[in-house]
Amino acid sequence: MADAPYTPPEVWTWDKQNGGRFAGINRPTAGPREERELPVGRHPFQLYSLGTPNGQKVTIMFEELLEAGFADAEYDAWTINIMESQQFWSGFVDINPNSKIPALVDRSGPEPFRVFESGAILLHLAEKFDFLLPPDPKGRAETFSWLMWQMSSAPYIGGGFGHFYAYAPEKIEYAIDRYAMEVKRLFDVADRQLARTRFLAGDDYTIADIAAFPWLGIVYRGEAYDNGAKFLSLHEYENVGRWVREIGQRPGAIRGSLVNRQDGLAERHAASDFDALDPALLKAK
Numbered sequence: 001m002a003d004a005p006y007t008p009p010e011v012w013t014w015d016k017q018n019g020g021r022f023a024g025i026n027r028p029t030a031g032p033r034e035e036r037e038l039p040v041g042r043h044p045f046q047l048y049s050l051g052t053p054n055g056q057k058v059t060i061m062f063e064e065l066l067e068a069g070f071a072d073a074e075y076d077a078w079t080i081n082i083m084e085s086q087q088f089w090s091g092f093v094d095i096n097p098n099s100k101i102p103a104l105v106d107r108s109g110p111e112p113f114r115v116f117e118s119g120a121i122l123l124h125l126a127e128k129f130d131f132l133l134p135p136d137p138k139g140r141a142e143t144f145s146w147l148m149w150q151m152s153s154a155p156y157i158g159g160g161f162g163h164f165y166a167y168a169p170e171k172i173e174y175a176i177d178r179y180a181m182e183v184k185r186l187f188d189v190a191d192r193q194l195a196r197t198r199f200l201a202g203d204d205y206t207i208a209d210i211a212a213f214p215w216l217g218i219v220y221r222g223e224a225y226d227n228g229a230k231f232l233s234l235h236e237y238e239n240v241g242r243w244v245r246e247i248g249q250r251p252g253a254i255r256g257s258l259v260n261r262q263d264g265l266a267e268r269h270a271a272s273d274f275d276a277l278d279p280a281l282l283k284a285k
């Protein structure tokens with residue numbers, strides 16, 4: 001890595017040796033890197049994912065659907081190990097040209113089709129089952145708004161703050177300051193809203209909460225980015241804390257947070273799979 005200050009060349013070229021936790025998998029190109037098909041199970045929904053906050057959004061949605069009695073929402077959850085470049089398998093790129101988990105294949109109808117991007121998957125399932133999406137235009141618009149807020153803010157938390165505070169090969173004050181400020185601002189946005197309403201889009205739990213909970217929850221609880229919670233004084237956001245604790249007690253959120261994880265269920269194919277886990281994992285945090 002060059003010593004500061006850095007003067008950008010006229011034309012950027014890719015330097016594979018730039019270090020960082022994801023240097024081994026990141027490249028400036030898209031497309032498949034290996035011919036490999038994906039497994040297919042017996043359920044109407046086939047999910048290819050990993051238990052990161054983006055992946056947990058979808059497994060929480062499925063577990064909430066099943067908890068609410070939607071038996072048609074049964075799913076197989078297969079692990080895509082992104083550190084082993086499985087997101088670049090040809091079968092995965094076919095269902096997500098962006099090569100990022102989560103990606104879903106809906107096989108519930110006569111012709112299977114793909115859905116990628118966690119927000120799109122949440123919307124697809126919410127519309128299909130008429131679940132966690134308010135029916136009235138105002139409630140619906142508010143839910144869409146908070147869902148898109150989450151989708152657009154996640155990269156500042158993970159790709160911005162998490163990357164520069166925890167993963168980058170060197171600590172760059174400018175970058176850490178910029179993203180620490182932005183993450184605190186995002187927590188303040190959520191905190192002010194949650195001072196007025198029980199859930200993000202109002203009185204009811206919606207897919208906007210499902211989208212935001214894994215991200216705000218993991219950072220708030222200090223489980224991400226070398227205890228970034230302390231660095232960012234996140235205990236100040238008391239309304240976010242109240243909301244994280246409330247959602248964290250929901251059985252669907254608890255089960256969904258454990259799927260596609262080495263410390264939970266690496267794969268999930270039946271409700272009974274959870275019976276094999278240490279019961280302590282199935283308690284609220």
Ligand SMILES: N[C@@H](CCC(=O)N[C@@H](CS)C(=O)NCC(=O)O)C(=O)O
Pocket residue numbers: 025026052053054055082087099100101102116117118119
């Ligand atoms: N906007 C996407 C982001 C998905 C995403 O960033 N996934 C990460 C894991 S959390 C990933 O697959 N990274 C692999 C890579 O960048 O190669 C979504 O919400 O679905």
